[in-house]
Amino acid sequence: MNPQAFVELVSTVTAAIAGRPVDKQLEAFLNDSFPASGPLFADIVAACKVGVAEGWLCKHEGGGVKYGRIAKPTPATHGYSIDVVDMENLAGPHHVHPLGEVDLIMPLEGDARFDGAPAGWLVYGPGSAHCPTVNQGRAYVLYLLPEGQITFTKS
Numbered sequence: 001m002n003p004q005a006f007v008e009l010v011s012t013v014t015a016a017i018a019g020r021p022v023d024k025q026l027e028a029f030l031n032d033s034f035p036a037s038g039p040l041f042a043d044i045v046a047a048c049k050v051g052v053a054e055g056w057l058c059k060h061e062g063g064g065v066k067y068g069r070i071a072k073p074t075p076a077t078h079g080y081s082i083d084v085v086d087m088e089n090l091a092g093p094h095h096v097h098p099l100g101e102v103d104l105i106m107p108l109e110g111d112a113r114f115d116g117a118p119a120g121w122l123v124y125g126p127g128s129a130h131c132p133t134v135n136q137g138r139a140y141v142l143y144l145l146p147e148g149q150i151t152f153t154k155s
Helices: 003-017 024-033 039-054
Strands: 060-062 065-071 080-091 095-097 101-114 120-124 128-130 133-146
Touching (some): 039 080, 039 101, 039 133
Antiparallel strands (some): 060 065
């Protein structure tokens, strides 16, 4: 596994969601099509573990959150940026998703939850905002941003 192969793996998902509205119907589609019990989920978790161990994924750290953008939005990623965070029992910085956010929650330790959600997909619609929070353990969260759009705020 390397960064290019990782982007190609995740692009399997972005190809499936290209052109779809970023909403709760997309969340249902993703959880049905690429469930936490399925092979693609397992492949993405394994790839994240390799990337973090090799230092090309989550290579930055701030406020206890390890993070990194592995791909900017391009035609190859169907207009989505690809980021991964590694969080354990903490809240990250507040931000707004101008065009929405698509999250893949990958618990690593304990019964980790991301914004209260277990392993699988969570979708925030356009204009939504939150302080991303992992509790009850440690998790990787892969997030896809349409056009890479995110706005960090002060609260």
